[in-house]
Amino acid sequence: MTEEPILNALKNRPGAFVSGEELSRLIGVSRTAIWKEIEKLRAEGYKILAQPHSGYQLVSIPDRLTAQELSWNLATKKIGRRIHAYETTDSTMDVAQRLASAGEPEGSVVVAEAQGKGRGRMGRTWISPKGKGIYLSVILRPDLQLMEIPKITLVAAVAVAQAVESVTGLKPEIKWPNDLLIGGKKIAGILTELNAELNRINYVVVGIGLNVNTPADKLPAHGTSLAEELEKKVDRLELARALLSHLDRTYAQFLQDGIAPILEDWRRFAGFLGRRVRVALEGRTLDGQAVDVDASGALLVRTDTGLVESVSAGEVLVVR
Ligand code: BTN
Helix, strand or coil: CCHHHHHHHHHHHCCEEEEEHHHHHHHHCCCHHHHHHHHHHHHHEEEEEECCEEEEEEEEECCCCCCCHHCCCCCCCCCCCCCEEEEEECCHHHHHHHHCCCCCEEEEEEEEEEEECECHHHHEEEECCCCCCEEEEEEEECCCCCCHHHHHHHHHHHHHHHHHHHCCCHHEEEEEEEEEEEEEEEEEEEEEEEECCEEEEEEEEEEEEEECCCCCCHCCECCCCHHHCCCCCCCCHHHHHHHHHHHHHHHHHHHHHCCCHHHHHHHHCCCCCCCCEEEEECCEEEEEEEEECCCCCCCEEEECCCCCCECCCEEEECCC
């Protein structure tokens, strides 16, 4: 496999030509072999100029979330050290769970260009059109008590919000516990699934779905995408890499210092705090003002009687 060293050599010299001779010396194969690999890369969608006497220049890389491109310059400690990339799969959650059951290490990522059966919370579907969004699942093996697990959703929500803000300049709003909105419309969701026995966690899979370049006609009702909001295409690779880096940082911080520092970041994105909400709980609804989240990650709602109720699972509707 000489494809990767060739790509790396070209990437290390952005905007410049690298001669066939240099590549052949660097990698230790013939110039003909280099040419063949260049042809393969082109077939994969890499645009590479070839000029007699000058050599090869990388012009652009394909808009695909491959393991090779996601790993490029990825300076994370845990998240994304191993990446399993698929063209299409039913759900990255299922693939991640199968891998985790077979002993896959913490931090491994499963990503797909399309999902046939992408799923969301509460039995909903996550619409996953090919090459338009970021659909990935991360395997975690935290040494935590079961009751701590819901906090991981908040940790992931902060990472997604930070990544979106850093790459696009748009500041998403986090709606407790796991929705990311722009202008009141959903751009991303997080699904945390747990495999545990009594009090022992085997693994946690955190699934993240992000509408990046999804056109309006492929979005669900009340959904939007970054491209729709910005009116231009967003670099999915850059965003996915930023997401893995932010998640690496927030998750490490959470394991080390607990949820408190993460909640400070979380509040910065939680635009709905202070607003009037209606929370659908199992069997009843709760009306009041969303005041904060507590140290367990639960939402605090001040009801009309003045009582503050703590909600650890439910669906929030921002009323006004
Ligand atoms: C929600 O808002 O209800 C959560 C949506 C989570 C969607 C992601 S896409 C990648 C991963 N695979 C799935 O099937 N679901 C999650």
